[in-house]
Amino acid sequence: MKVFLPSPLYSYTNEKRSIDASGTTLAELLHDMEAKYPGIRFRVIDEQGNIRQHIKIFVNKQLVRKLDVHLNVEDEIIFIAALSGG
Amino acid sequence: MNLKTANASFGSATLLIGTRKGGFVLKSDAARKQWKISAPIQLGNIVNHIVADPRDKHIWLMAARAGHLGPTVMRSTDGGKKWQEASKPPAFLPAVEGKKGLTVDHVFWLTPSNLSEPGVWYAGTSPQGLFRSEDGGDTWRGVEGLNANPNRVKWVGDETQDAPPDGATLHSINVDPRDAKHLYISMSIGGTFESRDRGASWQPINRGVEALFNPEPDPEYGHDVHCMRLSADPDVMYQQNHCGIYRLQKPETRWQRIGTNMPKKIGDIGFPIALHPRDSNTLWVFPMDSGSVWPRMALDGKPAVYASKNAGKTWQRLNAGMPEKNAWWTVKRQAMTTDAHDPVGIYFGTTSGEVWASRDHGKRWSCIARHLPHIYSIEVAAKK
Numbered sequence: 001m002k003v004f005l006p007s008p009l010y011s012y013t014n015e016k017r018s019i020d021a022s023g024t025t026l027a028e029l030l031h032d033m034e035a036k037y038p039g040i041r042f043r044v045i046d047e048q049g050n051i052r053q054h055i056k057i058f059v060n061k062q063l064v065r066k067l068d069v070h071l072n073v074e075d076e077i078i079f080i081a082a083l084s085g086g
Numbered sequence: 087m088n089l090k091t092a093n094a095s096f097g098s099a100t101l102l103i104g105t106r107k108g109g110f111v112l113k114s115d116a117a118r119k120q121w122k123i124s125a126p127i128q129l130g131n132i133v134n135h136i137v138a139d140p141r142d143k144h145i146w147l148m149a150a151r152a153g154h155l156g157p158t159v160m161r162s163t164d165g166g167k168k169w170q171e172a173s174k175p176p177a178f179l180p181a182v183e184g185k186k187g188l189t190v191d192h193v194f195w196l197t198p199s200n201l202s203e204p205g206v207w208y209a210g211t212s213p214q215g216l217f218r219s220e221d222g223g224d225t226w227r228g229v230e231g232l233n234a235n236p237n238r239v240k241w242v243g244d245e246t247q248d249a250p251p252d253g254a255t256l257h258s259i260n261v262d263p264r265d266a267k268h269l270y271i272s273m274s275i276g277g278t279f280e281s282r283d284r285g286a287s288w289q290p291i292n293r294g295v296e297a298l299f300n301p302e303p304d305p306e307y308g309h310d311v312h313c314m315r316l317s318a319d320p321d322v323m324y325q326q327n328h329c330g331i332y333r334l335q336k337p338e339t340r341w342q343r344i345g346t347n348m349p350k351k352i353g354d355i356g357f358p359i360a361l362h363p364r365d366s367n368t369l370w371v372f373p374m375d376s377g378s379v380w381p382r383m384a385l386d387g388k389p390a391v392y393a394s395k396n397a398g399k400t401w402q403r404l405n406a407g408m409p410e411k412n413a414w415w416t417v418k419r420q421a422m423t424t425d426a427h428d429p430v431g432i433y434f435g436t437t438s439g440e441v442w443a444s445r446d447h448g449k450r451w452s453c454i455a456r457h458l459p460h461i462y463s464i465e466v467a468a469k470k
């Protein structure tokens with residue numbers, strides 16, 4: 001499925017703004033992203049499995065807050081770097 | 087042999103500067119008179135600390151995080167030309183079922199182990215955690231003797247504990263140059279702790295240090311250490327604390343408040359403390375205004391370093407060359423250091439983005455860089 005990324009993550013994807021990744025849950029998708037782009041997962045998910053404070057993840061434009069969300073191959077995933085101060 | 091000049095370095099100096107918006111390298115000519123600033127490194131990242139490896143001058147580590155992303159450590163293996171992220175940055179262990187686990191907010195402090203352990207580094211984090219790398223900073227593991235210590239919550243409090251504005255930190259990691267198993271750390275909040283078994287177990291060493299925010303008159307732990315450093319004699323250590331300047335000489339176990347010898351109008355509150363690289367009696371501090379609501383600025387807008395050459399018995403004001411008024415900045419705990427030259431160079435960075443230097447033990451100061459972002463840290467790169 002298509003995953004759209006914010007600019008702070010471009011350095012992990014050779015400047016690609018969107019990538020293809022797969023998984024039946026958001027957790028699986030993130031592991032696939034990590035396998036393809038090492039280091040990217042820890043920058044958005046902390047060591048306790050929580051989405052970091054200033055990262056928002058949308059599945060088909062719906063904000064999700066847990067990694068056990070079920071995904072379908074046609075889903076559109078958008079990572080957004082939220083407002084985080086000056 | 088003159089103790090104060092033996093093993094002195096000479097020639098140029100290189101400063102590694104961590105700021106709220108990235109890292110910078112400031113290099114001097116051989117006389118340390120002319121300085122040239124680099125382009126920003128990791129521009130936009132919050133850089134708390136950049137440290138060069140004294141055992142291998144090519145290895146530099148940087149504690150960094152972007153505002154949106156999680157914390158990390160960046161590594162350079164070519165003296166700062168190229169940087170790569172650690173493949174396993176410091177992270178707490180996942181929580182056991184039903185418990186809330188700790189999450190590293192940012193890496194705050196980096197310290198190489200001593201010369202006997204090439205490639206070994208320690209990192210201190212916010213919230214208070216200690217991490218160790220055995221491969222030059224590429225992969226990190228928690229020092230569970232501290233992070234999972236059953237007394238940790240007692241020592242540092244839980245998530246309801248008051249903390250500094252940027253978060254509670256573990257800092258001032260000191261490795262005994264004679265014994266790599268012998269470690270010291272300080273925490274804000276928490277106090278200073280000692281380990282003799284490479285971090286497997288820890289003992290608080292805070293007796294004599296005041297904690298005016300604690301109703302207990304002489305608490306064993308829970309202090310607010312701002313910066314603690316081992317001197318050239320590793321049995322002598324100094325700390326700038328939230329509640330004064332202190333000295334401890336082992337095997338004594340009680341810190342002595344040497345800041346009471348500072349001028350009363352100035353007081354002995356500040357963040358950084360810098361030590362002479364070869365003389366355990368000489369140190370420099372940067373006092374700040376701790377009156378009423380604690381402005382934490384240079385007192386009356388008149389910045390000055392204070393020096394003692396006799397282990398804190400007497401102090402001398404050193405501000406020649408600094409602004410004489412209207413300078414409303416201060417110096418953070420990691421932002422003051424010395425080089426190993428003779429005479430010793432002293433450097434500090436300000437919250438307003440200036441770097442100040444003295445090439446003569448603090449007698450005369452000059453501004454060697456300005457217009458940088460808010461400075462968090464300054465270290466001198468090793469020359470070996």
